[in-house]
Amino acid sequence: EAQVTQNPRYLITVTGKKLTVTCSQNMNHEYMSWYRQDPGLGLRQIYYSMNVEVTDKGDVPEGYKVSRKEKRNFPLILESPSPNQTSLYFCASSWQGVENTQYFGPGTRLTVL
Amino acid sequence: GENVEQHPSTLSVQEGDSAVIKCTYSDSASNYFPWYKQELGKRPQLIIDIRSNVGEKKDQRIAVTLNKTAKHFSLHITETQPEDSAVYFCAATPTGGFKTIFGAGTRLFVKA
Numbered sequence: 586e587a588q589v590t591q592n593p594r595y596l597i598t599v600t601g602k603k604l605t606v607t608c609s610q611n612m613n614h615e616y617m618s619w620y621r622q623d624p625g626l627g628l629r630q631i632y633y634s635m636n637v638e639v640t641d642k643g644d645v646p647e648g649y650k651v652s653r654k655e656k657r658n659f660p661l662i663l664e665s666p667s668p669n670q671t672s673l674y675f676c677a678s679s680w681q682g683v684e685n686t687q688y689f690g691p692g693t694r695l696t697v698l
Numbered sequence: 699g700e701n702v703e704q705h706p707s708t709l710s711v712q713e714g715d716s717a718v719i720k721c722t723y724s725d726s727a728s729n730y731f732p733w734y735k736q737e738l739g740k741r742p743q744l745i746i747d748i749r750s751n752v753g754e755k756k757d758q759r760i761a762v763t764l765n766k767t768a769k770h771f772s773l774h775i776t777e778t779q780p781e782d783s784a785v786y787f788c789a790a791t792p793t794g795g796f797k798t799i800f801g802a803g804t805r806l807f808v809k810a
Contacts, residue, residue: 618798627704627787628742628800635796643797644699675741683791683798684730684749689741 587612591676591690598666599698606661606693608676616679617659618643618687619651621672628675634659635682666697700725700792704801712809717778719804721788722770730791731764731771736803737784745786746773778808 589610598604610617618633620643630643634653648670650662659678663670676690701724711717723731729750734742748755748762748771755762759778764771775782788801 616796620800625707625802627802628789628798630798630800633796641796644799682795684795686744686747687732687798689743691741 587688589676589678589688589690591693593693594691595694597696597698600667601665604663604666606674606695608659608661608690609657610678610688611657612678612688613656614678615656615681616683617653618677618683619649619659619661620675620677621645622675623672631661668697671695671697700790700797700799702788702790702799702801704788704804706804707802708805708807710807710809711778713778713780715778717775717782717806719773719786719788719806720770721772721801723790723799724769725790725792726769727793728790730795731762732789733762733773734787734789735784736787742787780808780810782806783808
């Protein structure tokens with residue numbers, strides 16, 4: 586089954602404790618992206634990757650890191666999480682760039698205390 | 699920076715009525731405009747999209763119109779049904795083609 590998966594789905598952590606949210610797709614998509622969703626703000630793009638080893642900042646990259654060592658995986662790293670990073674996070678992938686259907690993962694609800 | 703404004707933030711209609719959601723964008727070079735539907739507790743899913751060389755696109759009860767001169771585009775849902783109740787997001791792709799700017803979303807309620 587073609588899909589985008591994320592883990593964990595729910596996470597409660599404390600300020601400053603490094604964490605990684607994994608994202609994996611099995612559709613051989615070149616493009617992957619991370620978004621955060623906050624009430625009243627819609628979806629805001631954090632980072633995106635056009636292909637393996639090629640990443641770039643979205644609109645809200647501060648406090649986040651990403652890597653794309655393999656085509657199927659695009660982990661999101663919070664090296665020192667802060668309460669303002671409490672949010673719902675979505676990973677998405679598409680065949681090439683954003684001018685194609687983006688397929689979203691199920692989301693990761695992160696709470697930073 | 700690039701911006702997409704979406705209105706209204708909440709829309710309530712009676713089953714069978716039409717619903718219209720409007721968006722404006724700031725980057726005149728934007729050329730791809732998708733619409734996503736997000737049901738409660740679920741992930742966003744693409745329902746329709748339009749490219750800048752097309753003025754209107756229709757898929758059954760859903761249609762999207764684009765006015766490039768005015769930099770706005772709209773989603774039209776006819777004969778609404780309770781299962782249309784969800785949050786709808788518009789989006790635009792600014793110059794370059796690798797970023798997506800989303801609107802803040804419209805929560806649509808369809809009353810049976």
